[in-house]
Amino acid sequence: MSVIVWVYQFLLARIPADEFAVYPVVAAIMVMAPLFFTSFTGGITRNALDAYAKGDGLAVTRIVSSILPLIWLMTGIFLPLGALLAFNIDHVLNIPDDMVWQAGLMMALLVLAFAVQMVLVPFQIGFHIHQRFVEMNLIMLGREVLRLLLLLGLMFGFGAQVIWVVVASFLADTVCAVALALRSRALVPELRFRRELVDRVEARGLVSFGLWTSLGQLGNVMYTHAATIVLNLYGTPQDVTVYFIGATIFRQLQALIQVATQPLLPAITAMQALDERKRLSRTMNRGARYGLWVALLPGVALTVYAKDFIVLYVGTDYAQAAVVLMLFMAILPFDRATTLLPMTCIAMAKVREFFLPAFLYQLLGLVLMVVLAGPLKLGAIGVTLALAAITIGSQLTYYWNLNLKITQSNLREFAGTVLWPGWLPGAVAALVWVGLATIEPVSSWLQLFGYGVLGGVVYVAVVLTVGLETSEWMRLKAVIVRRTSRVKRGPEK
Structure with a gap:
């Protein structure tokens, strides 16, 4: 992630926005x-x-x-x-x-x-x-x-x-x-x-399954990349670049979580095959908590320090990217609450239930993007606002309910096992970060990094003291004891 961020910073400081904007537009077509x-x-x-x-x-x-x-x-x-x-x-x-x-x-x-x-x-x-x-x-x-x-x-x-x-x-x-x-x-x-x-029968079965994932892929295209094409048609190269800066950071965070959860697919598939529904439900809830913790640590920090980060990163010429970045980060508390839902639906062959609504929601989002960027001329902020509103709305009106149905739980249990422990560390750390910025505004990368570390320490402390379940604490304690005993014994001769 840091490599990509540095490359774009290097280019934006040396080439015009018109030239840089060509890349995100071409890349958007390729998705x-x-x-x-x-x-x-x-x-x-x-x-x-x-x-x-x-x-x-x-x-x-x-x-x-x-x-x-x-x-x-x-x-x-x-x-x-x-x-x-x-x-x-x-x-x-x-x-x-x-x-x-x-x-x-x-x-x-x-x-x-x-x-x-x-x-x-x-x-x-x-x-x-x-x-x-x-x-x-x-x-x-x-x-x-x-x-x-x-x-x-x-x-x-x-x-x-x-x-x-x-x-x-x-x-x-x-x-x-x-x-x-x-x-x-x-x-x-x-x-x-x-x-x-x-085998034609085998191929037909694979294609039938893949048709729904194709629909989901089309929805994914409209999720973040269609905005670039809309801005190319109705906005300016500056709009394209401003949007691309915020969207890139968001995509990198999403990709990080996807890589982290990828090893769970075989396990979830096995749970489904063996009809271990309770174990599957616990895994989904635990994965959602972990997804929230991973996403909200940088997400909340970037929300609080969005303006400072963008000014340090690309200067005041792209100041609107701070608003774009904040809107993207606002998505994380809602869509990370169902971190393992897409993977579970694939394992359970519930691709229609997941991907068809995703496509319909994103199609509505595309229409809203065109309205906000075209007649209303809200540019990069407008298309990001449309994307955030549709994503959060889809989670609240459909995907949280689908998650509850699969885990066989209710909203109260979901709030107690996922939302409360998942959101609380970010809320507490946000108070720290806002307080630090109020006492002394950010003026350098070193100061921004220092503030991030201080808030991060508080974030991790809340996760360890409030977020972890008893069983997770026991496993963590066992790992610490095992590692400590190895250090005390020293290398074997």
Whole structure:
């Protein structure tokens, strides 16, 4: 996350907003690319996990073999369409004349990189099957290191240009996709294509499952990225950049939580398969608390110090990004309260119940964005306000109820086990952060960091004293005792 934040700060300080705004607009178009493939890839991991858990390696090969021809077919359609869009990018988006060729090249590279990744998806699920998430994350960390090294080399060797972000990402993402596929196949040799195992019934089942996840993917596109396109049509490059700054931080926080919860998918799938409903409910509530704690620590701090952070980060020219950032952070207390709900719905094959309402809510949000950015001309703040209102509204009116239904609990239990312990540390830390800012306003990165640490200590203290359940305290105590005893014994000889 810090690498991405630094790169954007570096570029914004050296290139005009008109040039920088081209990247988020092109990237926003590319987030629609998964719609071509999600119908075919959405159910692979779940079905393969189920088959491998039953010891049916042949079924894993059948799943891969049945879906690969469809992925190849869609890739053959996707690449020419992507090339056509790249060559005509200025006819689709508002691109400055001197940036048309760069925008086209960025689009072409993003299209090619995504096609490679999709073709390799069926061969990468070995990490999920064997729950080797640490190893997978290390490879992905290597991707970020490679991306940073390439970016530094390109920017310092050829000058600061936004196109280098895409070039570095293209190379790093492609190398990572190949590495993940090779290592995954080493873990699960059954991940291979055998023509005689192609099964139309299996493929039909995978596509049926994936259609609902595709609808969810479309809703996800409208969730944060459609705003960039709306601003490109109805706003200014300044609006696009202001929105992109706030949205990037929000997406990075969401991605961090997604990576942290990813290892739970096999466990949740097993609980569902074994009909362990009480255990599943406890896991969902615990995951929601942990999700709130992880998200609200930076979320509350960024809300309190939004203006100071943005001024230090990109200067007063992008001051409106502080309001955008605050609106994004306001989403976290509500959507993190159902942190494991999407994963659980996938494990329980309740994809329609989750993804169809998500799409409808986000479609309404898109309409609201157009109204606020178009006729009302509220720019970046308007589209973010629309997004925040729809997201919070969807949680309160539908997803919290769905969560209660799956966990077989009521609102009072939900408030006592999730909301109260999840929100309280942030509320207490907010008082500390507001008090510090009132006594002495922030004027430097060092001061901002110091305030963050002080409030963070209070936050963690509240989590440990109030947030943890008795069973969690016992496990934590056992870990501390075990580690302490190892230190006292010293290294074994």
